[in-house]
Amino acid sequence: MYAEEVADMAGRIRDEDIALVRERTSIADIISETVTLRSAGGGNLKGLCPFHDEKSPSFNVSPARNVWYCFGCGAGGDAIKFLMDSDHLSFVEAVERLAARAGIQLRYVESDSSAPRSRPQQGQRQRLVAAHAAAVEFYRSQLTTAPARPAREFLAARGFDRAAAERYACGFAPDAWDQLTKHLRQRGFTADELVTAGLSRPSRSGTLIDRFRRRLMWPIRDITGDVIGFGARKLFDDDDGPKYLNTPETPIYKKSHVLYGIDQAKREIAKQGKVVVVEGYTDVMACHLADVPTAVATCGTAFGADHISVLRRVLFDSDERAGEIIFTFDGDAAGQKAALRAFDDDQRFVGRTFIAVSPDNMDPCELRLAKGDLAVRDLVARREPLVDFALRHVISRFDLDTVDGRVEAMRRAAPLVAKIKDREKRPEYVRKLAGDLGMEIEPVQRAVQAALSTGAGREAPAPATRSAAQPAVDSPQSMVEREALKLALQQPVLAGPMFDAVEAAEYRHPVHVAVREAIAAAGGVAAATGGAVWIESVRDACTDLAGQALVAELAVEPLRIDGEPDPRYVSVTMARLQWGSVTGRIKDLKSRIQRINPVSNKDEYFALFGELLSLEQHARALREQAAGGL
Ligand SMILES: [Zn+2]
Numbered sequence: 001m002y003a004e005e006v007a008d009m010a011g012r013i014r015d016e017d018i019a020l021v022r023e024r025t026s027i028a029d030i031i032s033e034t035v036t037l038r039s040a041g042g043g044n045l046k047g048l049c050p051f052h053d054e055k056s057p058s059f060n061v062s063p064a065r066n067v068w069y070c071f072g073c074g075a076g077g078d079a080i081k082f083l084m085d086s087d088h089l090s091f092v093e094a095v096e097r098l099a100a101r102a103g104i105q106l107r108y109v110e111s112d113s114s115a116p117r118s119r120p121q122q123g124q125r126q127r128l129v130a131a132h133a134a135a136v137e138f139y140r141s142q143l144t145t146a147p148a149r150p151a152r153e154f155l156a157a158r159g160f161d162r163a164a165a166e167r168y169a170c171g172f173a174p175d176a177w178d179q180l181t182k183h184l185r186q187r188g189f190t191a192d193e194l195v196t197a198g199l200s201r202p203s204r205s206g207t208l209i210d211r212f213r214r215r216l217m218w219p220i221r222d223i224t225g226d227v228i229g230f231g232a233r234k235l236f237d238d239d240d241g242p243k244y245l246n247t248p249e250t251p252i253y254k255k256s257h258v259l260y261g262i263d264q265a266k267r268e269i270a271k272q273g274k275v276v277v278v279e280g281y282t283d284v285m286a287c288h289l290a291d292v293p294t295a296v297a298t299c300g301t302a303f304g305a306d307h308i309s310v311l312r313r314v315l316f317d318s319d320e321r322a323g324e325i326i327f328t329f330d331g332d333a334a335g336q337k338a339a340l341r342a343f344d345d346d347q348r349f350v351g352r353t354f355i356a357v358s359p360d361n362m363d364p365c366e367l368r369l370a371k372g373d374l375a376v377r378d379l380v381a382r383r384e385p386l387v388d389f390a391l392r393h394v395i396s397r398f399d400l401d402t403v404d405g406r407v408e409a410m411r412r413a414a415p416l417v418a419k420i421k422d423r424e425k426r427p428e429y430v431r432k433l434a435g436d437l438g439m440e441i442e443p444v445q446r447a448v449q450a451a452l453s454t455g456a457g458r459e460a461p462a463p464a465t466r467s468a469a470q471p472a473v474d475s476p477q478s479m480v481e482r483e484a485l486k487l488a489l490q491q492p493v494l495a496g497p498m499f500d501a502v503e504a505a506e507y508r509h510p511v512h513v514a515v516r517e518a519i520a521a522a523g524g525v526a527a528a529t530g531g532a533v534w535i536e537s538v539r540d541a542c543t544d545l546a547g548q549a550l551v552a553e554l555a556v557e558p559l560r561i562d563g564e565p566d567p568r569y570v571s572v573t574m575a576r577l578q579w580g581s582v583t584g585r586i587k588d589l590k591s592r593i594q595r596i597n598p599v600s601n602k603d604e605y606f607a608l609f610g611e612l613l614s615l616e617q618h619a620r621a622l623r624e625q626a627a628g629g630l
Pocket residue numbers: 049050051052059070071072073074075
C-alpha cells in the first residue's frame with residue numbers, strides 16, 4: 001500500500017528532490033522529536049514504539065541504514081514513512097515537511113492526468129501550519145499596539161515580563177472583524193484554508209471574519225514545535241464569550257492530544273522522567289519560569305487517555321526507568337474530581353501518579369506571584385501518591401468517630417485499594433487504610449478481597465499459595481530455612497535459644513512459617529528434649545497438612561554438614577536465614593522512604609531513615625555472623 005502511494009504521489013514531486021530529502025534527513029533527529037531514543041548498541045537506537053502499546057522498547061532505529069523497525073508490531077520504514085504514520089500525513093505532506101526542515105526547495109511535476117483531483121488536499125498540513133505561523137507573527141505584532149494595553153497589563157499582573165511574553169510568543173487579537181483574515185488572504189492563503197485552520201469563520205452575512213477578537217493569544221504547538229492552534233483569553237468585561245476560547249477541532253488540532261508547553265518541556269520530561277500537569281497557559285509559563293521545566297497543560301479538555309499516550313513516549317515509560325506524572329490542583333472540587341477520574345482512566349499509571357495540591361487554593365501562577373519561584377518548586381516536591389490522595393478524599397466524607405461511619409468508609413475505600421494494579425503494594429495500603437480508619441487489619445483485608453472478587457480489580461487472581469506443594473528447595477533462602485528447621489527438629493538442645501530467637505516472621509516460605517509456628521506452639525526448642533516425642537508434638541501442633549508432611553521429612557533428612565553440627569553451625573545458619581528477611585525489609589523501607597515527601601512529612605522521614613540505618617547495621621552484623629565458619 002505504501003509503495004502504491006509512493007508511485008501515485010511521486011509523479012507530483014520530482015524524484016530527485018525526494019531522494020535529496022531522504023539524503024539530507026537525519027532519521028534519528030526526526031524520530032527523537034516524538035520518541036525518546038537511547039542507545040541499543042552497534043550504533044542503533046531503541047525506544048518505546050509509538051504505534052503500539054508496550055512497556056519495554058522494541059522500536060529500533062538504524063541511523064546508518066536510515067530505517068526504523070518495531071519488533072513488537074512490525075511497523076517500519078524510512079523517515080518519510082515515520083512522519084506519515086506518527087502525524088497522519090500523506091506522502092506529499094511528509095516530504096514537504098522534511099524538505100522545509102532541510103531547507104530544500106521542492107519542484108513539482110504536473111501529472112499527465114487532466115484531472116488534478118487532489119491538488120487542494122496536497123500538503124494541507126504544511127499549509128495550515130504556515131497559516132498559523134503567519135498568524136502568530138500577526139498577533140505578536142499587535143501586542144505592542146495601544147489597544148493591546150489590557151493584554152500587556154494582564155501578563156504584567158501575573159508576573160510575566162516582556163521576555164516571558166516573547167518566549168511564549170504571546171499576542172493580541174485586535175478589535176476588528178477581519179484584520180487577520182485580510183492579512184492572511186493577502187499572503188496567499190485561501191478562504192478554505194483559513195476556515196479549515198480554525199483561524200477564520202464565515203459570518204452570518206457570508207463574509208469571512210476572524211475567529212478571535214479582542215483577546216490575549218497563546219500559540220499552541222505540537223511536540224515538534226509547529227503552531228497548530230491558539231488559546232485566547234477574554235480581556236474585556238463586555239466580551240460575552242467564555243473566559244478561554246480555543247481553536248476548534250481541525251485536521252491538525254486535536255484537543256484530546258494537545259499538551260500546551262510540550263515542545264519546550266519534552267527534553268526535560270525525558271531527562272527527569274517526570275511531567276507536571278497544570279491547568280492553564282499561565283500556569284505552564286509560571287512553572288517553567290520558576291524552574292519547573294517539565295510542566296504542560298491540557299487545552300480546554302480534561303486530561304485523558306490520548307494525553308497519556310503522548311506522554312508515555314516522552315517519558316520512556318519502561319520498567320528500567322519509571323515515569324512520574326504529577327497533577328497540580330488548586331484543591332477545589334473540580335480538581336479533586338479530575339484526579340479521581342484519572343484513577344479510573346489508566347490503571348498502568350496509578351502507581352506513578354502523584355497529586356500536588358497547592359496551599360490556599362492557589363494555582364501555580366498565583367503561587368509564584370504571591371510567594372515566589374521557590375514556592376512553586378515546593379508545591380511539586382510536596383506531591384502525594386494518587387492512591388493516598390484518593391483514599392483520604394473518600395474517607396474524609398465519613399464520620400470516623402462512629403462504627404457505622406468507619407464501616408461505610410471502609411466499604412467505599414476498599415475498591416480503591418483493590419484497584420491497585422501493583423499487587424505487592426496492596427498489603428501496604430491495607431495496613432495504611434486500617435490505620436487511617438482506626439480499625440483492625442483483618443476486616444479491611446476482607447473488604448479488599450471482597451472488592452477484588454467482585455471484579456473491582458479486574459485482573460487475574462493472585463497465584464494460590466503452595467500449601468499443598470513441596471517447598472521449593474532450589475532457592476538459597478528456602479534451603480537455609482529447611483536447614484534451620486532440621487536443626488530444631490533433630491538437634492533441639494543444640495539449636496536451643498539461638499533458634500527460638502528468630503521468629504516465624506523471618507521465614508519466607510509459607511510452609512516453613514507453618515512449621516516454625518508449630519515448633520513455637522509445641523513449647524519452643526529450648527524446652528524440648530528431642531527424640532520421637534518432640535517430633536510428634538510438633539506434628540500435632542501443626543495445623544497445615546503440608547507442614548505436617550514436611551515435619552516428618554525434615555526429621556530424617558541429613559543436615560548439609562559433614563560431621564556433627566556445633567553451635568557455630570547453628571549460629572551461621574540462623575544468621576543466613578535472617579539475612580534474607582533483613583535485606584528484604586531494607587528494600588521495603590527504602591521504597592517507603594522514596595515515596596515519602598520529606599517536606600511535609602519530615603518527622604516520619606527521619607524516623608524511617610533512622611530505622612533504615614539500624615537495619616543496615618543489623619544486616620552487616622548478620623553478614624559477619626553468617627561468614628563465621630562456612
Ligand atoms: Zn510497535
